[in-house]
Amino acid sequence: RKEVEQDPGPFNVPEGATVAFNCTYSNSASQSFFWYRQDCRKEPKLLMSVYSSGNEDGRFTAQLNRASQYISLLIRDSKLSDSATYLCVVNMRTGNQFYFGTGTSLTVIP
Amino acid sequence: DTGVSQNPRHKITKRGQNVTFRCDPISEHNRLYWYRQTLGQGPEFLTYFQNEAQLEKSRLLSDRFSAERPKGSFSTLEIQRTEQGDSAMYLCASSLWPGNYGYTFGSGTRLTVV
Numbered sequence: 092r093k094e095v096e097q098d099p100g101p102f103n104v105p106e107g108a109t110v111a112f113n114c115t116y117s118n119s120a121s122q123s124f125f126w127y128r129q130d131c132r133k134e135p136k137l138l139m140s141v142y143s144s145g146n147e148d149g150r151f152t153a154q155l156n157r158a159s160q161y162i163s164l165l166i167r168d169s170k171l172s173d174s175a176t177y178l179c180v181v182n183m184r185t186g187n188q189f190y191f192g193t194g195t196s197l198t199v200i201p
Numbered sequence: 202d203t204g205v206s207q208n209p210r211h212k213i214t215k216r217g218q219n220v221t222f223r224c225d226p227i228s229e230h231n232r233l234y235w236y237r238q239t240l241g242q243g244p245e246f247l248t249y250f251q252n253e254a255q256l257e258k259s260r261l262l263s264d265r266f267s268a269e270r271p272k273g274s275f276s277t278l279e280i281q282r283t284e285q286g287d288s289a290m291y292l293c294a295s296s297l298w299p300g301n302y303g304y305t306f307g308s309g310t311r312l313t314v315v
Contacts, residue, residue: 099241125303134292134306135244178243180303188234188257189304191243 092117097179097192105200108169112195114179115161123182124155126164128175129194135178138164169199203227205307207293213313214283221279222310226295233276234304235268236292237261244292250276251298283314 097114104110116124124141139146141153141162152165162181166173179192206225214220226233232251236244247266248258252273262268265283270276280287290311294304 095243127303134308136306137303140303188246188249188259189244190246191236193241193243 093192094118094190095179095181095192097195099193099195101196101198103198103200104169106169106171108199109165109167110169110197111166112164112177112179112197113161114163114192115159116179116181116190117160118181118183119157119160121160121181121183124153124162125180125182125189126151126153126162127178127180127191129178130175135191138177166197169197171199171201174198205293205295205305207291207307207310209310210308211311211313213315216285216314217282219279219281220283220312221277222291222293222312223275223277224293224295224307225275226293227297227305228274230295230297230305231273232296232298233270234294234296235276235278236294238290238292238309239288247278280312283312285314288312288314 095116126138127135128138129135141155145154150167154163176194176196178194181190208223234249235247238244246259248268250270265281268278290309292309293307296304
């Protein structure tokens with residue numbers, strides 16, 4: 092079983108829509124969680140960390156459910172510029188290697 | 202530019218040749234990571250350093266791969282006797298430890314083995 096699993100999509104949504112991605116992780120001892128964004132042929136860039144209490148950054152909301160071992164990302168009022176691949180990332184021990192999901196592809200359509 | 206820098210950006214090599222990539226991390230970051238990414242997949246961990254010490258290596262890192270960070274600053278990743286299956290994007294990232302701020306990635310080196 093992979094450490095991190097994501098639905099690869101693709102998700103094709105109209106501008107202004109709300110879209111949600113989920114990701115599950117296998118190791119209950121995982122300590123840190125992140126969402127990264129990756130544009131085509133570019134490097135991944137940190138979108139946001141995910142905290143146990145949930146956190147929000149503008150149109151983006153991240154949630155962590157430790158009991159069910161999943162994290163989610165909600166994007167409200169989608170923009171064309173949100174089109175990218177969203178990578179779920181889990182860190183077993185802080186500072187050590189990250190485990191990446193395969194990414195979920197999002198295309199926002201005009 | 203204070204980001205993570207990788208060179209070269211692209212490398213095309215013939216099967217069997219050796220290649221070396223370089224990564225310059227953010228200067229105050231003490232941890233440096235190498236990942237490999239193929240099309241449609243997320244990055245896969247290869248190895249990481251804290252200062253000059255190589256602390257962990259993935260099983261993916263066969264004996265044809267070697268990485269160094271001799272002075273705890275820049276790092277090199279060498280692949281000997283390249284194979285077509287080595288074609289991928291090689292990503293370097295750095296972070297400050299202790300801390301939990303996520304990695305900062307470089308732009309990557311895209312390797313094509315022909």
